[in-house]
Amino acid sequence: MRSKTTPIIIAIMIPLISVAVALALVYFKKSASDGVSAFPYSDYMASPKNLSGNVYSLKAELEMQLSRIPSKGRVVSVRDEKRHKFAVLIPDGLDVNAQTKQRYDMDVKVGSDGEIIVCSMRKY
């Protein structure tokens, strides 16, 4: 004889399983991006060239364009979440519509002369 309670249990389990799956997806996704650490401003200011070649994630707000270097890109000043102000280069090849006063989640790379080059960026 089939139990009358089985359909109810199934009905409860389905959303629970869905939530668990969703959380797992989020967790795994985050773990994948944690491979890139946040931009270490203090270390950079202490010795910019020491960070050459490293890639970092950077969440910051675009403040203003400082200069445009032909065939290279735009030098803009940004302010990170700790309100530090510094300059990054947004290369021309990076197809993004960067706007001031907007916050972006960026991947940046420190160049050989200590320049900070944006590799990717997206609003957040």
Added chain:
Amino acid sequence: MKRTFFSIFAAFLSVSAFSQGAHWIQQQGAAVQSQTVPAAPQAADSGVSSVSAKAPAGGFFESATGERMADKIFDTEKDSFDLEDGTLNWKGKTFNIGNSRMVRARFERYLSMPVDTQNFNKYQGILSEIAARLSASNDNLPDEAVRACWSRLFDAAEYDVDGQSSLTIANLVYLAWRMRGEYDVAKMEEREQMAAVKEAQFKAKERAEFMEYASDKIAKMNSSKNASTRKRTEGTADIAYRVQDLQKEVVELATKNTFREATATKAVLQFQSQVLAFLIERKFQQAQIASMFYRHIYRGNVQEMKVGNDQLKDLFPVSNFVATVDTFENVATEARKDVRDGMAAVNALYDSGETYGALQRLMETFAIGEFDPLLAVFPYEKKKVLHKLYRDMSALKSLSDSRDWGTMEKILEEFEKVAPDFPSKEALAKIRAAQRISEMHVMAAKQAAALGKPDDVKKSLAAAMEAWPLNPSIADFNADLVGLASGASKYIQKFDELLARKNYREIAAEAPEYAIAMRQDAERSESLKKIVVKMSQIDSLIAQAEEFEKQNNKYFAWDLLDGARIIDPQDPKLALALARLAPEVSDYVKMLGRAKNAEDAKDFAAALNYYLAAQEIFPASRSCRLGIERVAPKYVK
């Protein structure tokens, strides 16, 4: 006499000349345009001079009238001592003071004379005693009492402070008495003469009557004998002789009468003249005492003034005014009251530390009461202090004429200690303004010299001398010019050495000298000009930085100094200013230093971020802005 009276007053009031030192302050300092010294406050009457004030109004017509008129006309509130116009208002009359060296010298002599206070109180006691005995209330004083007062005058004359003036009064009284004696003798002779006239009249009458009787008798006898009658002539010569004798006696009587009246008039005139002389000489106490003696020696109509009427009428401008000897006494009393009040003010001011005010009041009081005992016993220690102040004020006048501001400044600075009430602050401000103007002209002359403009040098130096002829900077500059004329080659060599060491600051310090030495050398002159301009710019920026620093805008100050470094990074004065300010703005300096080092090392990316960090500390930083503008285009190689 009228002119004499006023001229004497004008002379003794010309003490205003003493105030020329302070007067200079009004002229040169322009701070005090027209200073009028208020009249000394009126103090309570006392002592000798109060005697006449106590005269009974009902008993003595002249005295009461004099008092009332004195109160009415003597408006002491209007007394003033106008130093600017050289005039003095005393008792409603304006006197021309003028500039009397003699009076000034007398005042100096007075200030420098040591005081002999030999029993001054005893001396004043004698005079008070005399005044009290002779006061108007003792109208019917016996001659013995007057004589006792007279003898006391000799006691008073023993004191140095009296200056023998009591002796003068005593002699005057004695002379009056002697003349009165002569008058009495003349009166007696006149009486004898009158008796002789009466006797001669009687004899002439008796003889005439006898002749009339004899003539009638003879006529009656002859009429019966002889029809023809003949007039008798015996006795006519005798009558004529007797009439002649009578006439002679009458004439002699008239002569003696005239002589007696002349003697009396002479005595009165002599006494009144002496009282007037005391008044004119400002010997008011003597005038008072002499007037009192006069009142007791002469009475009734003789009280009326026979001399000095015109002078007194000027002080009492009433048409029907009858001047009496009491009028003299009133004037003297009023003047002595002024002197007493003046000296009270002098002492009060001096004791409260207002020595300048004390000297002013003393000068005014001296003008009126030069011979008053109160002035004579003014303490020598105070006089010494006031004498020094007076001499310094006189020196100020001559120094101001020669525009020796430097010495004047020293004196005025000293005045702030010894005479804090002296209006020296305004004078000092004017002096310093004149000094600065002169210094500015000297600076202009130096700059003109640096630019090789001899005409401008001359003009500027002339202007500097006009403002301050004894400006030491002018002498220094001239000395430098003279030295330069003989040592041009030495200066050129020195210039080249300093230029090679880039010691621009030292070159700029002697720019005028170099300019003159190298005025024929266009190339070096051009270099010198550039250096002077550079140093001026740096000095200007340093001055601005100091101003910002004072306003607590230290980052601004640093920014200006940092900007000056572009002009001459090795300037020692600038380096000193930077070193002094650096600890105050160390965070900013540190970051900016890093940025510049990175920029110099061509690490433009790092330099840009350092500039941005420095800008975070001082957002208005010009150095950061310019640095960012420079390195941002070089962010990526």
